[in-house]
Amino acid sequence: xxxxxxxxxxxxxxxxxxxxxxxxxxxxxxxxxxxxxxxxxxxxxxxxxxxxxxxxxxxxxxxxxxxxxxxxxxxxxxxxxxxxxxxxxxxxxxxxxxxxxxxxxxxxxxxxxxxxxxxxxxxxxxxxxxxxxxxxxxxxxxxxxxxxxxxxxxxxxxxxxxxxxxxxxxxxxxxxxxxxxxxxxxxxxxxxxxxxxxxxxxxxxxxxxxxxxxxxxxxxxxxxxxxxxxxxxxxxxxxxxxxxxxxxxxxxxxxxxxxxxxxxxxxxxxxxxxxxxxxxxxxxxxxxxxxxxxxxxxxxxxxxxxxxxxxxxxxxxxxxxxxxxxxxxxxxxxxxxxxxxxxxxxxxxxxxxxxxxxxxxxxxxxxxxxxxxxxxxxxxxx
Amino acid sequence: xxxxxxxxxxxxxxxxxxxxxxxxxxxxxxxxxxxxxxxxxxxxxxxxxxxxxxxxxxxxxxxxxxxxxxxxxxxxxxxxxxxxxxxxxxxxxxxxxxxxxxxxxxxxxxxxxxxxxxxxxxxxxxxxxxxxxxxxxxxxxxxxxxxxxxxxxxxxxxxxxxxxxxxxxxxxxxxxxxxxxxxxxxxxxxxxxxxxxxxxxxxxxxxxxxxxxxxxxxxxxxxxxxxxxxxxxxxxxxxxxxxxxxxxxxxxxxxxxxxxxxxxxxxxxxxxxxxxxxxxxxxxxxxxxxxxxxxxxxxxxxxxxxxxxxxxxxxxxxxxxxxxxxxxxxxxxxxxxxxxxxxxxxxxxxxxxxxxxxxxxxxxxxxxxxxxxxxxxxxxxx
Numbered sequence: 224x225x226x227x228x229x230x231x232x233x234x235x236x237x238x239x240x241x242x243x244x245x246x247x248x249x250x251x252x253x254x255x256x257x258x259x260x261x262x263x264x265x266x267x268x269x270x271x272x273x274x275x276x277x278x279x280x281x282x283x284x285x286x287x288x289x290x291x292x293x294x295x296x297x298x299x300x301x302x303x304x305x306x307x308x309x310x311x312x313x314x315x316x317x318x319x320x321x322x323x324x325x326x327x328x329x330x331x332x333x334x335x336x337x338x339x340x341x342x343x344x345x346x347x348x349x350x351x352x353x354x355x356x357x358x359x360x361x362x363x364x365x366x367x368x369x370x371x372x373x374x375x376x377x378x379x380x381x382x383x384x385x386x387x388x389x390x391x392x393x394x395x396x397x398x399x400x401x402x403x404x405x406x407x408x409x410x411x412x413x414x415x416x417x418x419x420x421x422x423x424x425x426x427x428x429x430x431x432x433x434x435x436x437x438x439x440x441x442x443x444x445x446x447x448x449x450x451x452x453x454x455x456x457x458x459x460x461x462x463x464x465x466x467x468x469x470x471x472x473x474x475x476x477x478x479x480x481x482x483x484x485x486x487x488x489x490x491x492x493x494x495x496x497x498x499x500x501x502x503x504x505x506x507x508x509x510x511x512x513x514x515x516x517x518x519x520x521x522x523x524x525x526x527x528x529x530x531x532x533x534x535x536x537x538x539x540x541x542x543x544x545x546x547x548x549x550x551x552x553x554x555x556x557x558x559x560x561x562x563x564x565x566x567x568x569x570x571x572x573x574x575x576x577x578x579x580x581x582x583x584x585x586x587x588x589x590x591x592x593x594x595x596x597x598x599x600x601x602x603x604x605x
Numbered sequence: 606x607x608x609x610x611x612x613x614x615x616x617x618x619x620x621x622x623x624x625x626x627x628x629x630x631x632x633x634x635x636x637x638x639x640x641x642x643x644x645x646x647x648x649x650x651x652x653x654x655x656x657x658x659x660x661x662x663x664x665x666x667x668x669x670x671x672x673x674x675x676x677x678x679x680x681x682x683x684x685x686x687x688x689x690x691x692x693x694x695x696x697x698x699x700x701x702x703x704x705x706x707x708x709x710x711x712x713x714x715x716x717x718x719x720x721x722x723x724x725x726x727x728x729x730x731x732x733x734x735x736x737x738x739x740x741x742x743x744x745x746x747x748x749x750x751x752x753x754x755x756x757x758x759x760x761x762x763x764x765x766x767x768x769x770x771x772x773x774x775x776x777x778x779x780x781x782x783x784x785x786x787x788x789x790x791x792x793x794x795x796x797x798x799x800x801x802x803x804x805x806x807x808x809x810x811x812x813x814x815x816x817x818x819x820x821x822x823x824x825x826x827x828x829x830x831x832x833x834x835x836x837x838x839x840x841x842x843x844x845x846x847x848x849x850x851x852x853x854x855x856x857x858x859x860x861x862x863x864x865x866x867x868x869x870x871x872x873x874x875x876x877x878x879x880x881x882x883x884x885x886x887x888x889x890x891x892x893x894x895x896x897x898x899x900x901x902x903x904x905x906x907x908x909x910x911x912x913x914x915x916x917x918x919x920x921x922x923x924x925x926x927x928x929x930x931x932x933x934x935x936x937x938x939x940x941x942x943x944x945x946x947x948x949x950x951x952x953x954x955x956x957x958x959x960x961x962x963x964x965x966x967x968x969x970x971x972x973x974x975x976x977x978x979x980x981x982x983x984x985x986x987x
Contacts, residue, residue: 261953262946268957270941291949295924299945307941542677559652559689563681564644567673571643574956575650 225432225459227490233604237482237509240599243490245311245388250278253506255592256514257585260286262306265519266578269307276589281514284381285317289364293384301386314387316378318394321360325350326398335399343402357412375419391462392420394436399466406440413438414452432459441468446477450484460490478508506595518588522580525569528587541566554586607814607841609872615986619864619891622981625872627693627770632660635888637974638896639967642668644688647901648960651689658971663896666763667699671746675766683768696769698760700776703742707732708780717781725784739794757801773844774802776818781848788822795820796834814841823850828859832866842872857886864891888977900970904962907951910969923948936968
């Protein structure tokens with residue numbers, strides 16, 4: 224069971240410093256939650272992830288259900304044992320895959336999010352590869368075409384076997400281009416699934432904590448309605464899922480409205496959002512945890528985050544650059560390797576390049592969030 | 606400069622225990638020399654390679670010349686600095702690529718070595734992609750088709766810039782299917798190149814040691830002739846290159862004949878050979894060092910070497926196997942991860958699988974050779 228304590232609140236925002244206590248250790252919040260979809264932070268070992276100052280990871284229920292299957296993980300003793308990550312651990316519910324493998328697949332997640340398609344998805348419309356009903360979602364496996372049914376009950380049962388410290392209620396993460404009616408009807412469904420998820424969790428003695436998920440798309444009234452509804456249920460914490468529209472300013476506004484409706488004494492987790500420049504703003508809306516694949520995903524494309532901005536290590540000019548990725552960074556990669564070497568490895572298609580960049584980026588993000596915690600502590604977050 | 610001392614000789618074989626002193630530390634011999642072709646042991650960082658008990662690495666002159674180029678490496682301060690490997694380091698000369706990118710490419714290295722083609726390559730015959738003359742070899746770059754000329758002088762000049770502790774004379778590694786006349790003529794050329802390599806090395810003060818290379822293919826008289834010729838030149842040590850025919854027994858016999866002709870007080874390095882089962886036999890012929898990509902290459906194919914034999918982690922049955930790769934192995938992978946987890950990562954195409962397997966295999970090989978050193982020390986190598 225998690226136990227959450229707000230230690231200090233910022234003066235000019237909703238930002239708060241907290242400690243989340245789990246049976247696998249503490250998480251100082253606000254905190255980045257690195258993504259370990261298939262029970263691994265891509266390219267790294269668990270020992271390395273720990274060295275990047277990462278405190279808690281999030282694995283994916285849907286993907287682990289497909290491969291290797293929750294029974295395999297359970298047999299080895301649960302995810303902590305399986306992946307040798309002895310710290311706090313989350314599993315998301317598979318709800319995001321209702322979007323990413325549904326309308327996200329049909330129209331392209333990138334196109335929807337970046338190009339802001341104009342057409343809207345209306346109520347009654349179904350994605351090509353999934354079937355969404357009030358009971359749950361039929362997925363067609365990307366691996367072998369096999370059909371998989373995930374509903375609130377199924378998701379919780381799988382997550383019980385995976386044994387993460389924090390698990391999430393099953394939801395429908397709606398598409399950012401779903402129209403009002405679709406989003407409203409979907410939200411009703413997500414709320415029913417939240418209740419069903421709570422009813423399903425019957426682990427005795429209770430060692431896992433369940434977070435409910437607020438949805439509502441880009442509609443203010445639905446977000447507030449959802450935060451009120453989910454916030455009133457006996458969850459141990461709350462996820463905020465989905466997307467808030469194209470405008471980042473609006474996103475922050477919407478987050479502010481949402482968190483205001485949630486109980487102050489319980490942790491809030493923002494699902495799948497965390498570009499570097501957004502992190503301080505997100506934290507100021509009162510978010511305690513957020514998972515994001517930006518540091519790891521960009522690393523595998525050759526991009527390093529530094530105090531001087533992003534560096535694209537695939538560029539030839541870095542072959543002559545003896546400097547570390549970031550002179551101000553104290554990670555072991557920056558202590559030991561030059562941009563020239565990492566650029567060489569990346570161009571030579573050496574796996575080690577991806578690993579060095581992933582390590583650095585995670586460390587950089589974690590150090591970045593650590594500094595924000597310091598600022599909240601010292602009353603200096605402006 | 607290297608300094609080599611034979612500490613103990615075995616009673617029933619030519620095996621010997623030695624210490625090779627370099628300006629970057631000691632190597633206890635016999636020793637495996639892991640392959641770091643492009644200035645990296647594939648999938649690992651230098652720190653990890655050290656943890657696998659690896660003592661000395663070998664990089665590739667030809668590939669580093671192509672990418673990133675010796676000037677890039679020199680600018681960063683040489684290979685040690687570039688790749689953050691602070692221990693002893695070798696570079697091979699590019700001579701092996703005369704085979705692998707020449708007749709090896711034409712007929713398939715695997716086919717030549719495993720299927721033992723019957724046709725022979727005769728004197729005057731040229732591979733499709735290279736041109737071999739008495740001056741050196743014109744390579745056509747695999748990266749961009751650009752022509753590169755490597756002769757003894759060029760190879761040494763590149764190796765001087767790379768700054769490994771031990772460098773090799775440029776040679777022609779003949780194809781295992783070259784006929785007697787081809788091999789004999791090629792050997793004369795390799796011997797002339799050995800002299801030229803010695804003449805070229807003008808590093809002042811001399812910080813690099815130069816090893817000559819014995820060739821002679823599968824012909825006993827040529828091997829002995831080459832060992833006598835190269836052995837009489839003022840090299841700091843000796844490489845033994847090429848292949849000795851299909852029969853492993855014959856290989857060992859030939860190695861015995863060869864090492865007997867070489868000065869006893871200088872180190873001998875067997876180039877590119879080291880299947881696990883061959884290692885004890887090779888060592889008994891008086892070989893001190895040998896480089897081999899078996900542990901690392903097999904790891905990337907999902908194969909783990911263990912005290913119980915080879916395991917193919919791509920097999921589904923390992924998903925249910927809670928045991929470590931090798932119960933008797935004390936490497937950090939075997940302390941922390943199960944076969945089930947590594948099999949899952951390998952099937953899920955996670956890079957971390959390749960890294961865990963590479964780490965284990967290197968450790969396993971190094972521990973294997975360490976035990977042989979112990980046996981020589983205790984007079985128990987039978």
